[in-house]
Amino acid sequence: MHISLPECSRTPLNDDQHRFLQQLVAALSPEQAAWIGGYLTGLVANNLTSVPSADDIADITILVGSQTGNSDALAEQMHRLAAGRGLKTVIKKMGDYKLPQLKAEKNLLVIVSTYGEGEPPDNARELVEYLFSKRAPSLKQVQFAVLGLGDSGYEFFCKTGVDFDRRLEALGATRIHPRVDCDVDYEAGAEAWMDAVLNELSMRLDIKPQAADLSSPSVASVLAYSRKNPFPAVLLENIVLNGRGSIKETHHLELSLEGSGLTYEPGDVLGVYPSNAPDVIDALLQTLHFGGTEWIMLNGKDGFLYDALFSHYEITAITRPMVQKYALLANNRKLDQLLGDKHKLNDYLHGREIIDLVTDFPVEHLSPQAFVDCLRKLPPRLYSIASSLKQHPDEVHVTVAAVRYHSHGRNRKGVGSTFLAERIDEDATISVYIDHNTNFKLPVDSSTPIIMIGPGTGIAPFRAFVEEREAVGATGKNWLFFGDQHFETDFLYQTEWQRYLKNGVLTRMNVAFSRDQEQKIYVQHLMAEYGKELYAWLQEGAHLYVCGDEKRMAHDVHQALLRIVAAETGSDNAEDYVANLQKAKRYQRDVY
Template identity: 40%
Template sequence: MSSAQPVPAPSPLPDERKALLARVVDGLDAPSLWWLSGYAAGLAQGHAGPQLSLLQGHAPLAAATQRATVVYGSQTGNAKRAAEKLAQELEAAGLGVRLLRADAYPQRELAGERLLYIVISTQGEGDPPDDAIGLVEFIAGKRAPKLPELKFAVLGLGDSSYADFCGIGRRLDARLAELGAQRLFALGEADLDIDSIAAPWRAQALTHARELLKAPAVPLATVTPLRPHGAVSPPPVAWTPERPFSAEVLLNQRISGRAFRNAPFRQYGPFDKDVRHIELSLAGSGLHYEPGDALGVRQRNPAPLVDAVLQALRLDGDEAVTQAEETLPLREWLAGKRELTKLSRPFLASHAALGRAEALNDLLAPARNAEFAALLGDHQLVDVLRRWPAPWEAAELVAALRPLAPRLYSIASSRKRVGEEAHLTVDVLDYQAHGHAHLGSGSGFLAALDEGAHAPVYVEANERFRVPADASRDILMVGPGTGVAPFRGFVQERAETGAGGRNWLLFGARHFDTGFLYQTEWQDALRNGELHRLDVAFSRDQAEKVYVQQRLRENGREVWDWLQNGAHFYVCGAIAMGKDVHAALLDIASEHGALDRDAASEYLTKLQTEGRYARDIY
C-alpha cells in the first residue's frame, strides 16, 4: 500500500537569498540550528527586521527572568545529549529555555543569569572537555562576577574508574556557590550508567524551573524554540548504543610488526604489541560519519575473562540472576552486561566492606588518591577478587558491578574514499600482570572476530574534532601509536576534497620496525602530495628516549609559523601524551612568540575556543 507524500511548499526566497542562507547554516550543529529557527520565528511573529546584536549573540534571547539557560561541555557527546533532554523537557513544559555549548556561551551574560543548569563531563583526570575550557577558566578566574541573584544546578558526567570522578563538575558547583549563587539542589554525579543519575536530576531541574519561571499563555517571540514552530520532530537516530547496527567484518589484519629481540636498545614487556586494522561494512545501515568521529562498539567480555572471575569467586555461571526484571544466567550477566576490566570506587568500597579488607578500604581515603589511581590503572576486577577475597553472592555481585559500557574507537577512514565502510585501528590489550594473563574487553572482542563475523556498532559524533571548514588552512596532526587513526581519515578526506592546505603529521611509537603503523600509506601519501610533511619519533630505538613532544620542540619555529598563519592543531592519544604535547606548545609559544607563561596559556586557550586546537585524548 502506498500513501501520498507531502509536497514541500515552494520557497519564497529568491535564488541569491537561498545561496546566502545555505552559507549561514553550513556547518552549524543542532543547538545552533535550533537557536536560528527560534530567532527566525520571532522575527516572523513581529515582522521585524534583523537585529544585528541578536544574530551575533550579543544579547539574551529572552529576559533572564523569563527563561532557563542550559549550558553543556561535552567531549564524546554524552553531556550534550543529557543537556538536550533537559532543554526539550523544559520546552515541552512551556518554559523559556536556551541551550548553548559552553564555548558559545557569552561570558558577559553570566552576571545577569537567573536560572542556570550546567551539564559537564570530566575529561581524563579532572580536566574540563575542550569545548568548556574557556568558560571554566572564566568562572574559576578573577574576572568572574559575584552572582547573588543566580540559582543553579550542576550535573557532572564521569567515569568512576578514574580517581578524580566528576572532578570538573564538583569544582564548578563549588565555585558558583563561592561566587554567591544559590544551589537549587545537590550536584549530580553520573557514572557510565548515566541515566540512573541524570534522569532524577533532570526531574528536579524541571520542578524548580516550573516554580521559578511562569510559562506564558502565548509563547514569547524572544524565547528560543528547540525546533521550528509546527515542525515535526526529526526521526530518532536509527542506530544507538542501545540498538546498534550489526556490521560485517571485512578485514581484521595485524599491522604491528614482530620484534627482533637481539636488536640494540630494545626494552620489551612480556608480549609484543598487537595492533589491528579492522574494516567494517556499514552497507544498508544509513550510518554516516565524518573524519574525527568515533565508532562505538557494543562488545562482549571475552570468555577467558568471565571464566577467571567465576573461578576466583567459586560461583556457578549457570545460576539464574534477576536484576531490574531481567533474568539471565550469571555467565551472561558477566559476559554481556557488566564491566569486568574497569574498576570503580563504589564497587571497591562494597568489596572492602564485604571482605573486611582494611588495606583496600584505606586506599579509598581522599588522602591516598594517587595510590588509588595507581590501583585503578593496574588492576582489573579479577585481580581485586584474588588479592582481597570476599564472599560475593551472584545476585549481589551483579547489582554491585557497573553496566558494561560500549567502547569508542576513532574512525580511521573517510567515507569519501572508502564508501560504506568504517576502518578502525585497535591496540589489543593482552598482557601478563600479577601472575596471570589479562585481556582488554573491547579490543579482545574485536581481535577475536573473523572476517564475515559481525560487530554491533553505532556512530558517536565528535563535532569539535573536524578538518577545517576552510580547506585552505594548514593542519598539524600529533598522533602517536593508535592515536594516528583519525588522521588517516583526515588525510583521506583532504585528498578527496582537493583541500589546498598542507598536512603535517607527527607520529610516534616505541620501535620503527614493529610500531610504524600505516608506514607504506604515509610514504605513498608523501610521494603523491596528500601528506606534505612527516616527522617521527621512535622512543626505544636509541639509548635516549625520543617522543613526539621533543619533535615539536625541535621544530618549534615552523610550528609557531604554521599556527601564526592560521593552521589548525590536533592531538589524539593517551592523556599523559596530551599533557606533554600541551607543555611543548606552551614552550614553543613562550620561546618563539616571546610570550610569558600566562600569555602563552591564554594563547592556547584562545586556539581551543576558536576550534583551532582540538584534542581527542583518553
C-alpha cells in the same frame, strides 16, 4: 531514491548546522523527508522555532563543556525536552561563552564532563579560571543545577561538575536541584536529572505542561541507530598493521554500515559494545565458587549469571564505588582501612582487577545477586574513526591496539581491544554507534593548513582527515607528525602516507621511532626540532590537532608547543597565545 540538499548561496544556518542537515537529509527516504518538512513547517507556524537574537535572552541557559561530545549531545536532548514543555532554552558552549554574560543569567543549567585526572574539558578552561578568580561576579540572581559526566575508574570522578556546583553556590547562586554525577553508563541518571530539573523550572516559571503529540514519529525514531540502539555492523576486514617481530599488535578493522543510515565526519568516534572474554569469566566464577548457571535479576528479568557477566557487567576494572559496595558485604577490617587511605587505595587499584579484590578479600556466603549488584554496567569502548565516509561509503574504519600485560602475578587484557582482535571473525556483527565529536573537526575552509600530531593509534583520526582532504580537493597544506617504536615494524599505514606524500596531498611528514637509536626520540622532540617552521604555519593560520594519550604524550606535546611559541616570539606570553589558539578552535585535542 537519493535525496540531496540543494546548494544555497545564502542560508541562516552556520556551517555545523548545514553539515548536520545535509547528513540528515541523505539518510532519509522520500516519505521521511516529507514528514519532517511538514513537521518543521508546523513548528514555524506556531512560532516555536524563533531564534533568539543576541538581545533576546532565553529564560534558561544550558551551558555545556564537552571534550568528546557526550555533554553536547545531552544538552541538545535537554533543549528538545524543554521545548516540548514550553520552556525556552538556549545552548551555549563554554568555549564560546562571553564571560560578562554570567551575571545576567537567570536559570543556568550546567552540563560538563571531566576527563583524565580531574581535568576540565579544553573548551571549559577559560570559564573555570574566571569562575575561580577574583573577577567572578556575585550570582545571587542566578538559579542553577549541575550535571557532571565522568568515569568512576578515575580518582577525581566528575571533579569539574563538583567544582562548578560548589563555586556557583559560593558566588551566591541558588541550587534548584542537587547535582548528579554520572558514570560511563550515564543515560538513566542524566535523563532523571533532566526530568527533575525541567519539572522544577516549569513550576517556578509557571509553565503548564504541554500534551505530547504521539501520532507522529519523532526525529529520533527516524534516526533509529544510536548509543541506546546500536547497529549490528558486519566485520569486513581485520588486518594486523605491525610487522613480524614487533611487540605491538595493532589492528585495522573495517566495518559495514550499509543499511544503517549512520553518517559521520572525520574527528567523530565509533562506540563499540564488547563482551567479556570467556576465560576471564571462567576465572572469576571459579574464584567466587559460582557455577554460572545461577539465576539473577537483571533489569527486572531473570537470567543466568554467566550471560550477565558475558555481556552486561564490567568484570575487570575496579572502581572506587565498586570497592565501597563490596566492602559493605566483606565486613573486612583491612579492606575498610584501605578505603580510608586514598594513597594506599590508589596503589592497590593500580594494575589490579576485580578478581584480585575478591581473592584478597573473600566474602563468606556471598550470593551471585549481591555480587553483581556491586558491578557497574559494561560500558562501550570508544575508538577514533580512521576513515572518510566520502572515500569509503557505507563503511567505518578504526585502528585498535590489542592491550595485553602482566601484573601482580596475572596476565591481563583489554576488554574492548582483545574482543575486536581475538574474538570477532569475518562476517560477524559488532554492535556499534557513532559518537559525534564537535570539538575535533577539520577547518570549514579547506584552504586552511593543518598540523596533525598522533603517535601510535593516535594516527587514526588523521588518516580520516587526510582521506577527507583528498576527497574534497582541499588546497590547504597538511603536515603530519607520527611516532612509534620501530620503523621496520611499527610504521602504521606506511604505504598510504608514502602515496599521499608522492601525490602532494600530504605536504610533509616527520616521524620519530623511539627504539631505533640509543636515545629515545618522540614526537615532541620533532616539534622542537622544527619549531620555527611549525610556528610559521601557525602564523599562517594553521590548525593544530593532537590525538593520543593525555597523561604523557599530550601533556609533553602541549609543553613543547609552549616552548616553541616562547622561543619564536621572545616573550613570556606563550600561554596566552596557545589559549587563544584553543579559543579560536585552532588547537584541538582528542585525548584519552
